[in-house]
Amino acid sequence: MIRNLTEWDEDDKGDAEDEYEALRRSLSWTEGFGLLFVDCTPATAEKLIKDVRKDLPQKRIEVLRLTEPIENLYTKIAALPNRDSIDILFVQGLEYSIYDYEKTIKDNTERRNYSLFFVPRLLGHLNLQRESFRDHFNICFVFLLPKFALTYFNRRAPDFFDWRSGLFKLEPQGEFALAELSQGEDEFWFNQGYQQAMAGDLVDAIVCWEKALDIAPDSHAAWYNRGLALFKLGRLEEAIASYDNALQFKPDDPEAWNNRGIALRKLGRFEEAIASYDKALQFKPDQDEAWNNRGIALRKLGRLEEAIISCNKALEIKPDYDNAFYNKACYLALQNQINLALENLQQAIALNSDEYREMAKTDSDFDNLRHDPRFQALIQEDRD
Incomplete structure (x- = not known):
């Protein structure tokens, strides 16, 4: 997994x-x-x-x-x-x-x-x-x-x-975009949507952004935010359509391409997801998350060697990318490259021990090294 x-x-x-x-x-x-x-x-x-x-x-x-x-x-x-x-x-x-x-x-x-x-x-x-x-x-x-x-x-x-x-x-810079103040009357509804989203009221946020789009149908940010909210609600097809509209008005937005790829991958449309990640990387070659996501989709298609290359690209950009280390360990384990798989898993656990130690315990990708004493040592809780 x-x-x-x-x-x-x-x-x-x-x-x-x-x-x-x-x-x-x-x-x-x-x-x-x-x-x-x-x-x-x-x-x-x-x-x-x-x-x-x-x-x-x-x-x-x-x-x-x-x-x-x-x-x-x-x-x-x-x-x-x-x-x-x-x-x-x-x-x-x-x-x-x-x-x-x-x-x-x-x-x-x-x-x-x-x-x-x-x-x-x-x-x-x-x-x-x-x-x-x-x-x-x-x-x-x-x-x-x-x-x-x-x-x-x-x-x-x-x-x-x-x-x-x-x-x-004090707020993490969330994924939702905030509009710059403008003279258009869509400003009020757009920012009302932003506030609703920040409060977790995604359905109301979508309603506000749709009102903004009634006034300014070419608002890239409103389409983009609407896509994010729809994804969070599990409405993946609608999310993709909203990203498509956002990209119509700003085709060089790497975040929209990346998030569109995530939605496609969730639907099992892996080839389309990879194409979307590739577009994100065309406009932002150092987008480490897109490289990591691309690797996940490639693994789903059984293209493990390419998935490993994608992980390596992510790690070149962000050497402490714990999830890329973990995913790379999975791909290597599936290739039966035990030593390299253990090395990468060790890196992931060193960066985020609680998360990845727990995941590795039940992850079927590690089945062929589950009885290796080194693997067992990695997934054991630290003892003082």
């Missing part, structure tokens, strides 16, 4: 941990006024608040959770009864004001007059009131926002946003 562990999400845990540590240090050092912004989903925001409370018990921490649109954040904070005793104030939910503004614009019959220079009232107030925040609040503000809202701040509240002392990204 050959498994690709990186089909749908890269392991960015290390990066997220580093970002959290940097944020924690910044919060521990900051005294008095400060502005920090954090790119995160609501679920990650809740965990972040809990972790900071635990790690910085000496700080007086409060949370302002907004659940509906507002026009003036300053007055909200000024009304807090304990504002003079707060060291750190987490602010959640400002994106509701942005969504509400976008929806109002979308529904406005004068949409033709829409401009990026238009600013939601909330952000306009923040631009004008930044000195008041500094002069009147001895607080370190931490704004917890999804990527779409951060982009909005950057574009339409630059006077306030540029005062930030830190921008932290």
Whole structure:
């Protein structure tokens, strides 16, 4: 059994941990006024608040959770009864004001007059009131926002946003694409879909992207995201069709070709999958995941020598690619190249012991070396 562990999400845990540590240090050092912004989903925001409370018990921490649109954040904070005793104030939910503004614009019959220079009232107030925040609040503000809202701040509240002392990204960069702000009315539905997808609501995300496509049928990103969501829901044929539409408008997108290949492989259409991976590699020859995926499809066709070559290409590009080592071990074992198979399995286990040791125990690809003492030693749990 050959498994690709990186089909749908890269392991960015290390990066997220580093970002959290940097944020924690910044919060521990900051005294008095400060502005920090954090790119995160609501679920990650809740965990972040809990972790900071635990790690910085000496700080007086409060949370302002907004659940509906507002026009003036300053007055909200000024009304807090304990504002003079707060060291750190987490602010959640400002994106509701942005969504509400976008929806109002979308529904406005004068949409033709829409401009990026238009600013939601909330952000306009923040631009004008930044000195008041500094002069009147001895607080370190931490704004917890999804990527779409951060982009909005950057574009339409630059006077306030540029005062930030830190921008932290706690969300792994997921596979879904986020639209650049544009003047088209599809922007609102596209980014609504993105937020739904990040929250795990894939069906609603697809509905939003389809509404965006009703307005802008040539949106590569909307077709691409729709394909990803359909794949996750197991609707593979629809996913492939969505990727095909994305590629019609951006034929040199290696990620779309690679993901299309994965869907084809899941359907057992291995020759087509290989052709799709080859297109991905035509546009991005150093795409290690496409080389690894190509090897998996070749193995399914019994073309083991070519599969090994594909693994080697992946490992040339990414020498610590644990899944490529594991898959290569499988292909070598099927060729009865016992010593080389064991060497590659050992590499995979060294890089990811829990995952690959457990997989190898039941993987039928290793049946012809299962009784080899060296194999048995590799799959045994480490003993201190």
